[in-house]
Amino acid sequence: MCGIFFSLSASGAVLPNEETCCLLRKRGPDNYHVHSVEHKITNPRSSNEEPIAVQLTFVSTVLSMRGGYLVPQPLVDPTTQSVLCYNGDAWKISGEPIQGNDAELIFKLLLQAINHPSKATSSADSSTNAVQGVLALISSISGPFAFVFYDAINSKLFFTRDSLGRRSLLQGVNESGAFKLCSLCDGTSSTHFSEVETDGVYVVDLEHAIFQNNSIATKSAGTPSFDASCIQTLLWEHNASDLPLRPRNPVPPMNKSIPEGEAPPLTVETTAVKELEHNxxxxxxxxxxxxxxxxxxxxxxxxxxxxxxxGGLDCTLLARLSHEILPKEEVIDLLNVAFENPRVAAAAKSKGDATGSVYESCPDRITGRAAFAELQRVCPDRNWRFVAVDVPYQETLAHRETVKRLMRPHNTEMDLSIACALYFASRGQGLAFDSRQLDAQPMQYATSARVLLSGLGADELFAGYSRHGAAFSRDGFAGLIDEINLDVSRLGKRNLGRDNRVIAHWGREARFPFLDEEFVSWVVQLPVWEKCGFGTPLPPADSPEAGLDSEKKALRLVALRLGMTNVAREKKRAIQFGSRTAKMEKSKVKGTDALT
Structure with a gap:
C-alpha cells in the first residue's frame, strides 16, 4: 500500500505541504520519493500563444507488502519517461493470481499497452488504441487500487480508483490553479478537495489540457489555472466489450428476481450457504x-x-475462517476498541450504576470477550490474542484533530465517531490477553501486524441493517432488493475512502474479504432469499437454525456450520455505539450534523 501525491502546475513544481508529507510517510513508512517531469502544452483556444510549460510532480510513499523486496515508487520508465504512482493490492490479473510485486507487474503491462497498440492508421488511432489497452488492463485487475499513470508516449494522464472505491484518492484545484491528486487532503482545508468518484477512469489529454486565467488570484499573478472541465470520464460498464473506450465493471447488475409463491427455506444445508462458506x-x-x-x-x-x-458476526467469521487457513503456530490478534464516554459515564453515575470499568461495560467489549471465548472453545489449538484497546476521553480529545484531518473531506458527526473507532483500533495498542496464558497478567502490547481484516461490506451485501427489514415490511422483496442495491452501489462514496485514510495512518493495510470482486459478483447474482431470511419459512423450533435473525441469515448459517453457535445469534450494532464513540459530549446531536 502507498501514499500518492500528484500535481499538474503551470507555475513550477508543486509539492505537498509539510504536514501532508508527514501524513503520507505515515501511510508508507518504507520509502519516500519525488519525481518531476516538464511537459509543453498548447492552448487549444488560442493558436497564437506560446506553449505553456507545465510541471508534473509525482510523490509516492510505500508500505511494502508484496513480493520479496522493496519496490520504490514512483515507478519511472527510463525509455519513455512514463510514470506510475500505484496504491493497491492486485490479487489477480485476467483471473491469474499474481506472484511477486503487483506494482511492478502492472507498470510493465501498462507500458506494453501504450507501446504496442494494435494496428492503427494514424497517430490519433494509435493514441485511441493505447487508451483502450490501458482500460483493458485496468478492467483485468482484481483487487483494490487507486493510481495515477502518466503515458508520456501519448501525452495522457490516467487516474482512477477501483469500482468499489477501496483505496482513497482525492482531487482538486488549489488557489494557485494547480491540479492535485492525493491519498488525503493536501492542507488543513477540504475546500479544494473531493473524493475521486468510483464511476470510471479519468483521462487528461495533455496535448489539449486547458489552462486559463479564470480566477482573480491567477490573473493578478499571471499564472494560468487548470480547467477541470478538460478531464474526460470513461465510465465503468459491465458489458464493456460492446462499447468503445469503456472499462469493464467487474460487478454485474443485482439479481432482482422475486420468488413465485413462498421462498424456499434457508438452512445450513442450502447449497448457496455451502458455496458462501467456500467462496x-x-x-x-x-x-x-x-x-x-x-x-x-x-x-x-x-x-x-x-x-x-x-465480536460481531462478520469479523468473528473472518477470524474463525482464518484459523483454518493460517499455520497453527501463528498468533492471530483480535483488536477490540472501547472508549471512555463521559456522557455515558455521567448517566451511569447518576443512576448509581457506575461500578466496574467504563471500558469493560462497552457493548463491543462485552461481545468481543464472548466471541473470544467461543473462538477458544471451537479452535483450542490456536493462540488467539485479544487486545483490549482502551481509549481514555482525554486521549480521544488529543487525537481528535488528527482524525478530522485524515477523514476529510468527510465532515459529519457520524464520520468522526466511526473514524475515531477505526483510528484507535488500527493503532493496535492495548492490554493483551493470550488464550494460552489466560491466568497470566495482561501485558501492554502493540501488534506487529500490517494486515488488518475488516468485515466491512457484509451488511450491505447480506441485508444487515435495520432499514433492510423496514424495506421488506414496507415493499416486500422488491423493496428489499432495491435497498440492498442502493447500499452496494454507494459503498465507495460513503465509507471506504474515509476508512482507508484513517486506518492507513498507522502503516497498516485493511483488507476486506467481503469486498473481493469475484465474491461480490457471486453474491449480487444470488436471489435475495439466499442472502437473508426475510420472507423465508421459519425453521422448526427444535432445529439449530431456530432463533436466527433474518438479517444476514446466510452468514449466520455459515457461522453455525463452523460451530459458532453464539456468534451466529449476535445482533447488528454500529461501531460508534458498540465502542461508544458516538455522542461523547451531547446526546442531542445527529449523525448527519456537520462538524464545526
Whole structure:
C-alpha cells in the first residue's frame, strides 16, 4: 500500500505541504520519493500563444507488502519517461493470481499497452488504441487500487480508483490553479478537495489540457489555472466489450428476481450457504496467505494478521475462517476498541450504576470477550490474542484533530465517531490477553501486524441493517432488493475512502474479504432469499437454525456450520455505539450534523 501525491502546475513544481508529507510517510513508512517531469502544452483556444510549460510532480510513499523486496515508487520508465504512482493490492490479473510485486507487474503491462497498440492508421488511432489497452488492463485487475499513470508516449494522464472505491484518492484545484491528486487532503482545508468518484477512469489529454486565467488570484499573478472541465470520464460498464473506450465493471447488475409463491427455506444445508462458506474462504485466503514478516518481528512479536474485532458476526467469521487457513503456530490478534464516554459515564453515575470499568461495560467489549471465548472453545489449538484497546476521553480529545484531518473531506458527526473507532483500533495498542496464558497478567502490547481484516461490506451485501427489514415490511422483496442495491452501489462514496485514510495512518493495510470482486459478483447474482431470511419459512423450533435473525441469515448459517453457535445469534450494532464513540459530549446531536 502507498501514499500518492500528484500535481499538474503551470507555475513550477508543486509539492505537498509539510504536514501532508508527514501524513503520507505515515501511510508508507518504507520509502519516500519525488519525481518531476516538464511537459509543453498548447492552448487549444488560442493558436497564437506560446506553449505553456507545465510541471508534473509525482510523490509516492510505500508500505511494502508484496513480493520479496522493496519496490520504490514512483515507478519511472527510463525509455519513455512514463510514470506510475500505484496504491493497491492486485490479487489477480485476467483471473491469474499474481506472484511477486503487483506494482511492478502492472507498470510493465501498462507500458506494453501504450507501446504496442494494435494496428492503427494514424497517430490519433494509435493514441485511441493505447487508451483502450490501458482500460483493458485496468478492467483485468482484481483487487483494490487507486493510481495515477502518466503515458508520456501519448501525452495522457490516467487516474482512477477501483469500482468499489477501496483505496482513497482525492482531487482538486488549489488557489494557485494547480491540479492535485492525493491519498488525503493536501492542507488543513477540504475546500479544494473531493473524493475521486468510483464511476470510471479519468483521462487528461495533455496535448489539449486547458489552462486559463479564470480566477482573480491567477490573473493578478499571471499564472494560468487548470480547467477541470478538460478531464474526460470513461465510465465503468459491465458489458464493456460492446462499447468503445469503456472499462469493464467487474460487478454485474443485482439479481432482482422475486420468488413465485413462498421462498424456499434457508438452512445450513442450502447449497448457496455451502458455496458462501467456500467462496468467502477463498477470498480470505488470498488476503492472508504469504504475508511478509513484519519489520518489528525482531522485537518479539511476529504476528502478521490481526482482525478489527468487535465480536460481531462478520469479523468473528473472518477470524474463525482464518484459523483454518493460517499455520497453527501463528498468533492471530483480535483488536477490540472501547472508549471512555463521559456522557455515558455521567448517566451511569447518576443512576448509581457506575461500578466496574467504563471500558469493560462497552457493548463491543462485552461481545468481543464472548466471541473470544467461543473462538477458544471451537479452535483450542490456536493462540488467539485479544487486545483490549482502551481509549481514555482525554486521549480521544488529543487525537481528535488528527482524525478530522485524515477523514476529510468527510465532515459529519457520524464520520468522526466511526473514524475515531477505526483510528484507535488500527493503532493496535492495548492490554493483551493470550488464550494460552489466560491466568497470566495482561501485558501492554502493540501488534506487529500490517494486515488488518475488516468485515466491512457484509451488511450491505447480506441485508444487515435495520432499514433492510423496514424495506421488506414496507415493499416486500422488491423493496428489499432495491435497498440492498442502493447500499452496494454507494459503498465507495460513503465509507471506504474515509476508512482507508484513517486506518492507513498507522502503516497498516485493511483488507476486506467481503469486498473481493469475484465474491461480490457471486453474491449480487444470488436471489435475495439466499442472502437473508426475510420472507423465508421459519425453521422448526427444535432445529439449530431456530432463533436466527433474518438479517444476514446466510452468514449466520455459515457461522453455525463452523460451530459458532453464539456468534451466529449476535445482533447488528454500529461501531460508534458498540465502542461508544458516538455522542461523547451531547446526546442531542445527529449523525448527519456537520462538524464545526
Amino acid at each position: 468467502l474462504r477463498q477470498s480470505l485466503a488470498m488476503r492472508i496467505q504469504n504475508v511478509r514478516e513484519p519489520p518489528t518481528a525482531s522485537s518479539g512479536s511476529n504476528v502478521k494478521v490481526a482482525v478489527l474485532f468487535s
